[in-house]
Ligand SMILES: CC(C)(COP(=O)(O)OP(=O)(O)OC[C@H]1O[C@@H](n2cnc3c(N)ncnc32)[C@H](O)[C@@H]1OP(=O)(O)O)[C@@H](O)C(=O)NCCC(=O)NCCSC(=O)C[C@H](O)C(=O)O
């Protein structure tokens with residue numbers, strides 16, 4: 001047997017560690033905002049970021065130079081103390097270095113021992129299979145016990161290798177700590193030997209061409225989304241495991257239009273949120289990952305038309321039944337969550 005028995009699945013992995021969560025906390029996580037914590041100037045903006053973003057993440061991995069890893073770790077721990085994260089309702093996460101790096105052990109031990117009370121989620125990069133989650137799970141349980149934590153720290157895996165992709169379902173199910181999974185399009189592209197230097201988004205050469213025209217005139221063509229299969233599979237794995245799927249980074253900070261479209265495709269396919277690498281992407285993510293007022297109003301009309309969620313109804317010429325009721329519930333529940341945090345949108349959702 002390669003799986004734990006059902007009774008053992010929810011047992012703490014170390015004596016004195018907190019009980020694993022049976023249900024994930026319901027949180028609004030439209031964007032995970034990346035902060036380079038070794039930069040004093042950017043770290044000073046963290047209290048302001050905490051009022052704007054749903055989640056603020058101290059990044060210790062890629063984009064942090066090797067000679068700044070210690071300073072980034074110190075900065076991450078300071079970030080934990082800069083804000084009353086739980087009081088504010090903003091998530092505080094950190095992305096640690098990979099398990100095979102010289103930094104992983106100290107990243108995790110210092111974060112859990114010195115900022116464990118504040119830390120909601122550890123983001124684990126380059127997860128290859130469930131064994132990576134099991135190792136980190138056991139290690140964090142020991143540290144939680146040592147720190148006397150009462151609330152378990154959750155895990156978020158990044159899909160960045162072909163092997164991780166092939167085992168995404170097993171990764172999603174590996175531990176009750178699993179909160180979600182993000183796409184890491186830059187590392188995944190490299191590992192798959194895709195021919196691109198971009199961080200997410202489309203590519204001008206990835207397209208389909210219309211059939212030839214009889215008059216020999218120029219054939220139309222359109223760009224396709226090279227991430228469609230990956231995101232759809234990630235969403236299925238996550239939702240099967242009862243955890244959340246996230247898009248990931250969009251590296252062309254200047255191209256806000258393409259960023260918005262990539263985020264929107266991910267939202268429509270089932271993702272809960274994305275990453276923001278620059279303050280300008282926070283607003284884009286907020287716009288995209290909050291349902292549109294028109295959609296919310298129509299969803300609520302469906303719920304009202306079928307109060308017990310069964311039967312059939314017609315609304316504006318469109319058939320509604322038990323399945324569309326469930327779709328409407330997804331949108332209406334998300335709107336309720338957004339409304340708790342965003343009075344402007346709450347008003348827009350309530351307006352006639
Ligand atoms: C991408 C950046 C290096 C751009 O920084 P900069 O050139 O300073 O941008 P601006 O001049 O436009 O900045 C305007 C002001 O905003 C502040 N700023 C910039 N970024 C942030 C931020 N993330 N949080 C808070 N504040 C920020 C600047 O300091 C300016 O302030 P002021 O001077 O007072 O006006 C930079 O945005 C950055 O470093 N972003 C994070 C990059 C990152 O984390 N990359 C790693 C994640 S993606 C990845 O790892 C790939 C993935 O794993 C995969 O495999 O796909």
Ligand SMILES: [Mg+2]
Pocket residue numbers: 062125160184186187
């Ligand atoms: Mg990466």
